[in-house]
Amino acid sequence: MAAVHGDAHGHGHDDHHPSGIMRWVTTTNHKDIGTMYLWFSFAMFLVGGTLAMGIRAELYQPGIQILEPELFNQFTTLHGLIMVFGAIMPAFVGFANWQVPMMIGAPDMAFARMNNWSFWLLPVAATLLVGSFFVPGGAAAGGWTFYPPLSTQGGLGVDLMIFSVHILGASSIMGSINIITTILNMRAPGMTMMKMPLFVWTWLITAYLLVLVMPVLAGVVTMLLTDRHFGTSFFNAAGGGDPVMFQHIFWFFGHPEVYIMILPSFGIVSEVIPTFSRKPLFGYSSMVYATASIAILSCVVWAHHMFTAGMPAVGQLFFMYATMLIAVPTGVKVFNWTATMWRGSMTFETPMLFAIGFIFLFVIGGFSGVICAIVPIDIQVQDTYYVIAHFHYVLVSGSLFALFAGAYYWIPKWTGRMYNETLGKWHFWLSMFFFNLTFFVQHFLGLAGMPRRIPDYNLQFADFNMISSLGAFGFGLTQLLFLYIMINCIRSGEKAPQMPWDGATTLEWTHLPTPAPYHSFETPPIVK
Amino acid sequence: MRSKLVATLAGVSTLALYSSMAVGSKYNFPEPQSVIAKDIYDQHIWLMWICLAIFIGVFGVMFYSILKHRKSLGYKAANFHHSTTVEIIWTVIPCIILVVMAVPATKTVIAMKDTSSPDMTIKATGYQWMWGYDYLQGEGEGISFFSKLSTPRAQIENKAPKGENYLLEVDNRVVVPVGKKVRVILTANDVLHAWWVPALGIKQDAIPGFIRDTWFTADAPGIYRGQCAELCGKDHGYMPIVVEVMEAGEYTKWVAAQLSASAIKTSMHIENK
Numbered sequence: 001m002a003a004v005h006g007d008a009h010g011h012g013h014d015d016h017h018p019s020g021i022m023r024w025v026t027t028t029n030h031k032d033i034g035t036m037y038l039w040f041s042f043a044m045f046l047v048g049g050t051l052a053m054g055i056r057a058e059l060y061q062p063g064i065q066i067l068e069p070e071l072f073n074q075f076t077t078l079h080g081l082i083m084v085f086g087a088i089m090p091a092f093v094g095f096a097n098w099q100v101p102m103m104i105g106a107p108d109m110a111f112a113r114m115n116n117w118s119f120w121l122l123p124v125a126a127t128l129l130v131g132s133f134f135v136p137g138g139a140a141a142g143g144w145t146f147y148p149p150l151s152t153q154g155g156l157g158v159d160l161m162i163f164s165v166h167i168l169g170a171s172s173i174m175g176s177i178n179i180i181t182t183i184l185n186m187r188a189p190g191m192t193m194m195k196m197p198l199f200v201w202t203w204l205i206t207a208y209l210l211v212l213v214m215p216v217l218a219g220v221v222t223m224l225l226t227d228r229h230f231g232t233s234f235f236n237a238a239g240g241g242d243p244v245m246f247q248h249i250f251w252f253f254g255h256p257e258v259y260i261m262i263l264p265s266f267g268i269v270s271e272v273i274p275t276f277s278r279k280p281l282f283g284y285s286s287m288v289y290a291t292a293s294i295a296i297l298s299c300v301v302w303a304h305h306m307f308t309a310g311m312p313a314v315g316q317l318f319f320m321y322a323t324m325l326i327a328v329p330t331g332v333k334v335f336n337w338t339a340t341m342w343r344g345s346m347t348f349e350t351p352m353l354f355a356i357g358f359i360f361l362f363v364i365g366g367f368s369g370v371i372c373a374i375v376p377i378d379i380q381v382q383d384t385y386y387v388i389a390h391f392h393y394v395l396v397s398g399s400l401f402a403l404f405a406g407a408y409y410w411i412p413k414w415t416g417r418m419y420n421e422t423l424g425k426w427h428f429w430l431s432m433f434f435f436n437l438t439f440f441v442q443h444f445l446g447l448a449g450m451p452r453r454i455p456d457y458n459l460q461f462a463d464f465n466m467i468s469s470l471g472a473f474g475f476g477l478t479q480l481l482f483l484y485i486m487i488n489c490i491r492s493g494e495k496a497p498q499m500p501w502d503g504a505t506t507l508e509w510t511h512l513p514t515p516a517p518y519h520s521f522e523t524p525p526i527v528k
Numbered sequence: 529m530r531s532k533l534v535a536t537l538a539g540v541s542t543l544a545l546y547s548s549m550a551v552g553s554k555y556n557f558p559e560p561q562s563v564i565a566k567d568i569y570d571q572h573i574w575l576m577w578i579c580l581a582i583f584i585g586v587f588g589v590m591f592y593s594i595l596k597h598r599k600s601l602g603y604k605a606a607n608f609h610h611s612t613t614v615e616i617i618w619t620v621i622p623c624i625i626l627v628v629m630a631v632p633a634t635k636t637v638i639a640m641k642d643t644s645s646p647d648m649t650i651k652a653t654g655y656q657w658m659w660g661y662d663y664l665q666g667e668g669e670g671i672s673f674f675s676k677l678s679t680p681r682a683q684i685e686n687k688a689p690k691g692e693n694y695l696l697e698v699d700n701r702v703v704v705p706v707g708k709k710v711r712v713i714l715t716a717n718d719v720l721h722a723w724w725v726p727a728l729g730i731k732q733d734a735i736p737g738f739i740r741d742t743w744f745t746a747d748a749p750g751i752y753r754g755q756c757a758e759l760c761g762k763d764h765g766y767m768p769i770v771v772e773v774m775e776a777g778e779y780t781k782w783v784a785a786q787l788s789a790s791a792i793k794t795s796m797h798i799e800n801k
Contacts (some may be wrong), residue, residue, distance in 0.1 A: 237737020328622050344603075360587065447556050
């Protein structure tokens with residue numbers, strides 16, 4: 001992506017950074033680091049996607065064809081871990097790096113050197129994770145949730161995974177402290193909290209969630225590590241421990257984690273929808289409050305992942321009610337987006353298409369979420385393909401579609417070049433089609449009784465599995481089109497106009513040239 | 529623009545058609561065979577209707593807007609950006625809908641948890657990778673056996689044609705009488721497993737070192753199949769659960785046969801010593 005900044009140089013008087021690889025290793029520039037985050041996450045997305053292709057290839061037909069059961073479990077485990085920690089989370093941090101300083105009128109992130117460090121931890125963690133496939137015994141195979149005692153049984157691969165999670169956690173905590181500090185201290189004069197763009201707001205709240213829960217994850221993997229090697233019995237009943245305690249601690253991290261992956265998407269969509277509707281966002285303050293309530297509620301619903309683990313009726317009822325309550329602020333957001341579009345003057349460029357696709361499919365994921373919240377129904381669908389369908393509707397057509405919307409929306413600002421609109425629309429429609437082909441059928445598989453994480457299944461599930469696999473292959477290939485569109489845009493895209501989207505109102509569009517210079521806002525703008 | 533809209537609508541209606549095909553086929557919940565499973569089935573259908581109504585409401589408005597309020601039609605943007613009344617209304621209405629959903633669910637949760645005064649009690653133990661059953665109390669007390677996948681290896685390796693109950697068949701079925709409240713006690717020997725029979729509406733994790741319980745009363749004789757639902761390692765996909773529900777008379781015969789077989793086994797064991 002060196003070409004991105006080719007014509008942006010020569011702006012700053014202190015622009016003496018090294019060239020070549022050392023530029024990227026030593027950089028403290030938020031734009032460079034943002035770029036690295038985005039490329040890293042896309043690379044991880046392709047790795048995780050390749051694993052998904054393996055999984056769907058094995059499930060294309062009943063019987064064992066390509067992956068032996070043990071390897072299949074390694075694929076599902078690493079697919080989940082890589083997509084969550086390697087693809088989605090770093091991609092949002094990449095957006096935060098690029099956008100937060102520009103949107104609040106700050107020259108850079110608050111801790112520029114720590115920013116470099118939090119990125120460069122990622123390739124190390126990724127190497128441990130991907131490398132674990134090649135150690136004796138192979139990669140971790142206990143699912144991305146690595147429940148003990150199964151995860152206590154694994155080999156070296158599990159230890160590598162644990163260290164990798166430690167490193168990723170450290171990186172996330174540093175990243176979020178940086179974001180919080182930047183947002184709280186470096187806003188341009190006049191930009192009060194309630195004037196911040198919604199993307200900044202959602203990231204601020206997300207960053208607080210990260211600081212709250214990543215240490216919990218670090219703690220629980222450490223307990224697992226000492227159980228495995230140092231004779232402790234946190235999760236071993238024979239030594240006085242409890243395997244279910246792991247689940248409680250893990251999901252205390254794990255459920256807020258879900259919102260860590262979706263709140264910044266809400267932010268991106270809340271920027272894109274008003275821009276292309278040429279109308280201010282409806283209910284700005286209720287959006288902020290809804291985001292905050294979702295974040296708070298997300299910390300008291302963790303045990304809804306454990307309804308079948310066995311807990312008192314009172315416990316089940318509490319977690320059911322709390323979970324259902326999340327539908328209210330989430331609904332408010334969807335209504336606000338709809339009201340923003342209402343009587344706007346809409347155009348449908350690729351970012352808008354992805355944003356509308358996001359709302360449409362995220363709502364379906366929300367419905368299945370409410371259904372999963374109902375304890376009796378959850379007892380049936382827990383650990384089945386229904387749940388797989390549910391969380392792919394919120395993570396793929398939720399987080400990932402929002403990331404695409406954001407990438408198309410801001411790429412002109414980042415590179416000074418336009419992407420190919422026709423190809424962008426192809427990317428959207430193909431993604432939309434293949435995504436639904438892959439995951440919609442999985443609802444039925446789950447209802448009919450197909451458990452998740454199995455490499456082989458009864459013949460009654462054969463037809464929908466085949467459809468799902470075909471959809472997945474199509475979806476996977478479509479994402480290569482995205483890679484092509486982006487490279488094409490960076491290398492030889494048409495020059496972007498100063499203001500490619502006439503409805504944009506945030507600082508990076510109104511106060512900065514396109515492309516954004518390497519150092520922006522050395523003198524802060526005045527926000528009225 | 530127009531053509532894209534048509535394409536979207538066509539897509540949505542295909543999706544709807546294709547989902548409606550699944551309703552009532554083998555791609556819904558299996559036909560419920562117990563009170564709890566019936567409750568779950570009905571509540572799920574009921575929730576689907578509520579979701580459908582909300583879906584049509586929200587996306588009706590949104591797609592109307594997408595259709596009409598576009599720049600290409602020369603529509604000029606309005607400039608409103610909040611309305612406290614509207615915002616209160618659309619916060620309160622979802623709350624009411626949620627209460628409506630929660631009431632029947634709460635009743636079912638309480639019913640599901642009531643494992644008191646069973647007619648018989650069976651302990652199921654999860655092993656890597658099979659189930660062990662011990663009849664602890666009630667008619668059949670003392671029966672004990674393991675239950676393993678009986679699908680031949682050749683079928684899994686695609687060397688033989690797959691049968692109808694591929695991966696859902698076992699050597700020894702759990703047999704219970706019809707209409708009796710069966711309490712199932714669960715534990716595991718090694719890692720987590722989960723005992724799941726969809727038609728009977730029960731799923732409960734089996735946790736090593738701990739005891740959990742659940743219950744069911746089967747409405748009709750028949751054979752009901754399920755699978756382990758908690759990842760338990762390599763052969764997680766190969767530890768099915770098969771429950772055979774019998775009429776009371778047949779069940780008594782089955783118990784007698786089991787007990788005499790185990791008596792023979794025990795005596796042989798003693799003689800061999």
